[in-house]
Amino acid sequence: MAATTTLGFVLPTGVSRRRGGFRVSLIRCSASPLTNSTASGLVEKPWDSYNARLVLEDGSIWPAKSFGAPGTRVAELVFNTSLTGYQEILTDPSYAGQFVLMTNPQIGNTGVNLDDEESEQCFLAGLVIRSLSISTSNWRCTKTLADYLTQRNLMGVYDLDTRAITRRLREEGSLNGVLSTEQTKTDEELLQMSRSWDIVGIDLISDVSCKSPYEWVDKTDPEWDFNSNSRDGETYRVVAYDFGIKHNILRRLSSYGCQITVVPSTFPASEALKMNPDGILFSNGPGDPSAVPYAVETVKELLGKAPVYGICMGHQLLGQALGGKTFKMKFGHHGGNHPVRNNRTGQVEISAQNHNYAVDPASLPGGVEVTHVNLNDGSCAGLSYPAMNVMSLQYHPEASPGPHDSDNAFKEFIELMKRSKQSS
Numbered sequence: 001m002a003a004t005t006t007l008g009f010v011l012p013t014g015v016s017r018r019r020g021g022f023r024v025s026l027i028r029c030s031a032s033p034l035t036n037s038t039a040s041g042l043v044e045k046p047w048d049s050y051n052a053r054l055v056l057e058d059g060s061i062w063p064a065k066s067f068g069a070p071g072t073r074v075a076e077l078v079f080n081t082s083l084t085g086y087q088e089i090l091t092d093p094s095y096a097g098q099f100v101l102m103t104n105p106q107i108g109n110t111g112v113n114l115d116d117e118e119s120e121q122c123f124l125a126g127l128v129i130r131s132l133s134i135s136t137s138n139w140r141c142t143k144t145l146a147d148y149l150t151q152r153n154l155m156g157v158y159d160l161d162t163r164a165i166t167r168r169l170r171e172e173g174s175l176n177g178v179l180s181t182e183q184t185k186t187d188e189e190l191l192q193m194s195r196s197w198d199i200v201g202i203d204l205i206s207d208v209s210c211k212s213p214y215e216w217v218d219k220t221d222p223e224w225d226f227n228s229n230s231r232d233g234e235t236y237r238v239v240a241y242d243f244g245i246k247h248n249i250l251r252r253l254s255s256y257g258c259q260i261t262v263v264p265s266t267f268p269a270s271e272a273l274k275m276n277p278d279g280i281l282f283s284n285g286p287g288d289p290s291a292v293p294y295a296v297e298t299v300k301e302l303l304g305k306a307p308v309y310g311i312c313m314g315h316q317l318l319g320q321a322l323g324g325k326t327f328k329m330k331f332g333h334h335g336g337n338h339p340v341r342n343n344r345t346g347q348v349e350i351s352a353q354n355h356n357y358a359v360d361p362a363s364l365p366g367g368v369e370v371t372h373v374n375l376n377d378g379s380c381a382g383l384s385y386p387a388m389n390v391m392s393l394q395y396h397p398e399a400s401p402g403p404h405d406s407d408n409a410f411k412e413f414i415e416l417m418k419r420s421k422q423s424s
């Protein structure tokens, strides 16, 4: 089957139901122009900008202005509803293979600083925003967002109707797309590119994981540490599997008294056990958890040998290692205000989330307990398997800039390690 576009361009329809379901016609969508004005009139924008386009696989074309690196990139487009923390989002390795659209209409007002990086690189494919703040003002700021993106060779576009795109993503689900500043490429070429790429089934972890083991020592800066009274002064030896680990997970573990060795995603379980760990952490990471069976095997080999704690991708890999299945959600969860119920206490935590996949609770074997539920859609947000000292969360207890409601999960991991140490 093939679909004819309004430009007479014939497209092959995809094999999946969702892709095949599009009536593909190229539609040019535009945002009402934004003006940045002062009492004295229009202000010249303090960054170089040139024309760009976002072309989505459903045939919609969104003219934009670029404020980052030039080029053409294909990725999956997701929206993030956080009001703050764009630098942490830009450096979260779990966004590899994705464009992030911020629903907050103005981004960039605090610039970027040296301390808020979640990793040394930006792995996401590009940033999509409504409006770039014309002025940058913050006491920690060392650079503007535009300079940061350009220096990191990262695409960033503004002046798109981000509300309309978000509605589209909510209705149709996450969409693949192409961002391009290249005027020589036709809309049809970009559409073809977006339709012949897929994030599902790709191992994105190997690109973002460290290449060799290293020790992590940094703690949360005392100025920002809100939970320092709850430490027991003990030291716990933790091996942290890096599937795309965020620095703040390591800082929080370190602040709670852990002595941490970070190891690559392919690090053999037998070598990890030789380090005689009190506990093992499986980190967050990008992409499809079903595309990394080697990581699930490693998790299986380590189950029952030491207390384990999974965060986000780590939680999904644990779900699979325990015999459950993961599935792709319609548009996932990306934001800083997701309500989660802790089933054990009945308390609701407001959490930061960033994931497109989830564990199917119905697929889990007996004995595995769903400890947390996302109250927006009832999806599984946390697991525990007491028989093997397993705990995991689908979301981010380490979230920076927050919320911090779930930080106690680190303390629970410490208690799990303590109990296990005492009983051995």
Ligand SMILES: NC(=O)CC[C@H](N)C(=O)O
Pocket: 094, 283, 284, 285, 286, 287, 288, 289, 311, 312, 313, 314, 354, 355, 356, 357, 358
């Ligand atoms: N933050 C993460 O670890 C993301 C997990 C996984 N890549 C997902 O999208 O569901």
